[in-house]
Amino acid sequence: MKDEFARFHPMVNFIFYAVVLGITMFQMQIGLVLISVCSALVYYFCLKGMEGMPYLFVIGCIFLLSSLINPLFSHKGATLLFYLFTGNPVTLESIVYGIVSAAIISGMLLWFSTFHQIMGMERMLGAVGKAFPHIALLITMILRFIPKYTKHQREVAVINKTDGSSWKDRIRQGSKTFSITATWALENSVYTADSMKARGFGAAKRTGYSNYKIEGRDVLAILWIVALAAGVLWMLRRECLFTYYYPYIVYKESIPAYVLYTLLCMTPVGIHVGEEIRWHRLKSKI
Numbered sequence: 001m002k003d004e005f006a007r008f009h010p011m012v013n014f015i016f017y018a019v020v021l022g023i024t025m026f027q028m029q030i031g032l033v034l035i036s037v038c039s040a041l042v043y044y045f046c047l048k049g050m051e052g053m054p055y056l057f058v059i060g061c062i063f064l065l066s067s068l069i070n071p072l073f074s075h076k077g078a079t080l081l082f083y084l085f086t087g088n089p090v091t092l093e094s095i096v097y098g099i100v101s102a103a104i105i106s107g108m109l110l111w112f113s114t115f116h117q118i119m120g121m122e123r124m125l126g127a128v129g130k131a132f133p134h135i136a137l138l139i140t141m142i143l144r145f146i147p148k149y150t151k152h153q154r155e156v157a158v159i160n161k162t163d164g165s166s167w168k169d170r171i172r173q174g175s176k177t178f179s180i181t182a183t184w185a186l187e188n189s190v191y192t193a194d195s196m197k198a199r200g201f202g203a204a205k206r207t208g209y210s211n212y213k214i215e216g217r218d219v220l221a222i223l224w225i226v227a228l229a230a231g232v233l234w235m236l237r238r239e240c241l242f243t244y245y246y247p248y249i250v251y252k253e254s255i256p257a258y259v260l261y262t263l264l265c266m267t268p269v270g271i272h273v274g275e276e277i278r279w280h281r282l283k284s285k286i
Helices: 010-025 030-073 092-118 121-128 133-159 167-198 216-237 255-265 267-284
Strands: 080-083 089-091 242-244 250-252
Touching: 010 030, 010 092, 010 121, 010 216, 010 255, 030 092, 030 255, 030 267, 089 092, 121 133, 133 167, 216 255, 216 267, 255 267
Parallel strands: none
Antiparallel strands: 080 089, 242 250
16 A cells, blocks of 8 residues: 555645754754654655665664764764774764764665655655746756766767777777767757747746645645644754763753654654554455
C-alpha cells in the first residue's frame, strides 16, 4: 500500500520537510537531534522495510567516519581523555561534538531519502510551480537537459573512439569529446532560447495548471506542522533547552519541547500507521 503521507498535497510534504530539515540542520541540542534521527529511521523503515538495509549500512559507515573526524582535528575542550600518537590531545567535548555532528548528517541523509521516496519531480513541481514558476521551469529544463547531454556525450565518445591505448591518446580523445559535446550544448541552449522567445515566453504573466487541489485535511496538516514547529522554535529562542559543547558540556532539557518535536517528526509515521490500521479494519469487514 502506498504511504498515506504521500497522498497529501505536495505543499504539505514540502512544508514538513522544510521545517524538519531546517530544525535538524541549524541546532545541535542533543535531545532534538536524537529525536530527529530516530524519527527519520522509523519512517525510513515504514517506506523501505528490510530492502533499505544496504543504504543504512552506508549511513552507518558515514556516521562512524564523521564521528572520528572531529576529535582527530579539533582539540578544544577541558576534559582531557588521552593523547594521540601525534601528541595531540583528545577531549570528551570534541568526541561528543563529533558524534552529534555525525548524527545530524545521518539524520539529514535519512530524511532526504524519505523525501525522495514520496516527492517525485511531478509533485515537487506541483508544490512550487505556481509560487515560483521560473524556478520550476529551470528545474524542468535542467532535468531534461542532463540525460540528453549524457546520451550525446556517449554517442560522440563511441564515434571518436580510437585504437590508441596510451594515456596521451585517451586524454586527446577525452578532450575532443568534451569539446564537441560542450559546443553542442551551447548551440542547443541558443536554439532553446530562440524557440521560447518565438512562443512568447516572458511576454505576459504565465498561467499554470496543477492536478493537485488543497483539501480540508491538507489545511489541517499544515496548521498542525506550523503550530508544532512554532512551539519548538519559540522554546529554542527562549533557551528553554540548549547544549553547549565548549569548554565544558552544558545542557538544559525541556520535556514539552521534546514532546512537540516528537509529534512533529513522527507526523508521517502516525499518518502511515493510522491508515494501515484503518485499512486492516476495513479489510476484515469484507
